[in-house]
Amino acid sequence: MNWLADFFGDAAHWSGPDGIPVRLLEHLEFSAAAFLVAALIAVPLGLLIGHTGRGALLVVVAANAARALPTLGLLVLVVLLAGVGTVLPVLIPLIVLAVPPILVNTYEGVRGVDADLRDAAYGMGLRGRQVLFQTLTPVALPLILLGLRLAAIQVVSTATVAAFVGLGGLGRFIIDGLATKTYADVIGGAVLVAALALAVQFAFVLLDRVVVSPGVRQVR
């Protein structure tokens, strides 16, 4: 607890380029950028594969690869290969690791829609695209959101580790603190990241309340 008081009580931690507000903003910026790109790739792809049933193998491979691939190794390798100094290479592993959870859950969500419902939708005279967007997507929404939530948390987490390869953000407190054995900074940074992760989690719970139809939420 002393460490926390040391960290948060230090006025120097609240201003300047190394201050908490700047680091938090950086963290949010990288995370949001990586998350958005990942979502833009994975949601349409997941919908398409789920709807057509073609390319399911890709989903399985992505799911397993994402779990087995070591985050730190991937970060270090990509940044070394691409050259240190710019932000862009760091974003690549962030995106790569965020795609699978979205892809898998979107796919599973669409696939898992009751066959009778699909049948009824076509039988009413909805066309392929209308079936996808008016029936499958709204019903699969809870799972799509779950995938997005897991990806967002993954991104926040990976962005923390990415401080090791030079990315800014809250991870800096932890990594620099470890290097200089300033444990107050390590703990303080950890608490900040934890709070951010929980805030993201909470934001998605709220989002779920707003965008998922009560008719669908109750079924699950």
Added chain:
Amino acid sequence: MTEEPLVRWDWIARNWANGGPTAISALLENHVVMAFLPVLFGLVVALPLGLACVRWRWLYQPTVALMNVTYSLPSLVLFSIFLSITGLTRSTVVIPLTFFALAVLIPAVVDGLASVPDPVRQSAVAMGFRPVRRLLRVELPVAVPVVLAGLRVATVSSISLVSVGALIGQGGLGNLFIDGWQRQFYTPIVVGIVLIVVLAVLADGLLVLAQRLLTPWSRARRTA
């Protein structure tokens, strides 16, 4: 840097078993221990806890909520927090990873027991099984596929997450990443990634095999 090949085989040969603590074989051994202990501890704790959640339903919601929160915390955050309690030791990695394993395994145990069809449970009761015997002879065996599916996820995640521990000096093969980064040297990084993935695939395969052997009555179920 441009001529540096991705893999220098001679480096691997020289460092596979050089007797020191940084030999690849030593790191591998270390990695296996640190990855499997959390899963083992997790299973030992998750079974009784999962059973308790099934017996007393009110326990389930708070437990799952707590596990969800834990799961959403980055591994590095938990390592950092435990650093202040357990110092720069293996426990600082193993304990947080045990929590991650629990977050996967408790729901798996609960879902597994919930997957026992009610008629099966009812007929076991009707035939005169007492609760403990019914649990051991009927419910747990039927729950095995779901629990094993959770075990696969927990094991593979654990193997991959150990490497983050390298940032606090306890990362098994993850130390190769730090080494490679500091020396701007690809080979250790590639070796680390490959070995971790191979380890994960191997462990996953063994668990699939275990499921086939343990539940000969069910065709291997599809688990993503």
Added chain:
Amino acid sequence: MITFEDVTKRYRDGTVAVDDLSMEVPTGAITVFVGPSGCGKTTSLRMINRMIDATSGRITLDGQDVREIDPATLRRGIGYVIQQAGLFPHRKIVDNVATVPYLLGWNKKKARARAMELLELVGLDPGLARRYPFQLSGGQQQRVGVARALAADPPVLLMDEPFSAVDPIVRASLQDELLRLQSELRKTIVFVTHDIDEAVKLGDTVAVLRVGGRLAQMAGPATLLTEPADDFVREFLGRDRGIRRLSFISAKEVRLSPAPSDLETDENGGPLGWRTADGLAAYGTFNPETDSLRVALDAALLSPNGTAVAVDEEGRVRGVAGRDAIDELLAEYAPPAAGPARGGASGSGGGSSSGAGDSEGAPA
């Protein structure tokens, strides 16, 4: 009118679901496809709205080959009701019913007004309109399914085992409701079921299909019960065919006698029971205007003296019919004497149906 001309459906693995089916589905009537599982009844139905396309042959709707019509356009003009209703869980009931009107580009207000109209038509409380499907019982969901199919007032309605997932009491009320609706709407309905009793109850025409997708017999239900084409149809129809056939004979022609004095009535003229030494005994009633001969016979069998009580719509006694009066009518409707001998033992045997056997018996 819907016609099937030499329609065959063969799947890629070689199984033949429908084999050279030719038939005409009359306009404005209920045609039931019935048969055991694997007889191709659902496939035949789904070929009409092109959920499945035939391998060969053609299906026409009012003279036009359905294969020449864009599937989505075709389906918007044909109502479709399936087993679990298939309601969209994310939409409120009113919007579920308005699905096709929305697709057809109606404005929201008009589509919803139409949906409310339909909910009332199928006997649902308009208060349910704002609910989601999961908040409704199975029977209510199925009614919504029917309302949804009727929303754009399509001339044709396809119903694929719509009532088979609900309990028998709800099923009976849904069937009655469908018949009531049909008496008002006069749609061309194709109805698939595996339940022969449902087929006989609902169908103006019943097409019995056999495994392998061949048409075994197509006839009105009364004819089907009296003159099954072969052993397969006879067996499929099951026992008590003679008795069941009475459902299709109106009780209107039963000769009524004045009510005897031992029939006690209340102040409104409703029956109370037969006076006997031990007090009032049970009685059975039928309404000659609306009930069938089967109900009349049943009513007679429920009274200790074998006399059925005829009542009018308000339940007032109009007269009585003894077993002799009922028997006169039974004799009149005895099946034709010609045709192959298939007396009392109707397929699966019917020792209990000796009474009906008499009316059917006349060996060739």
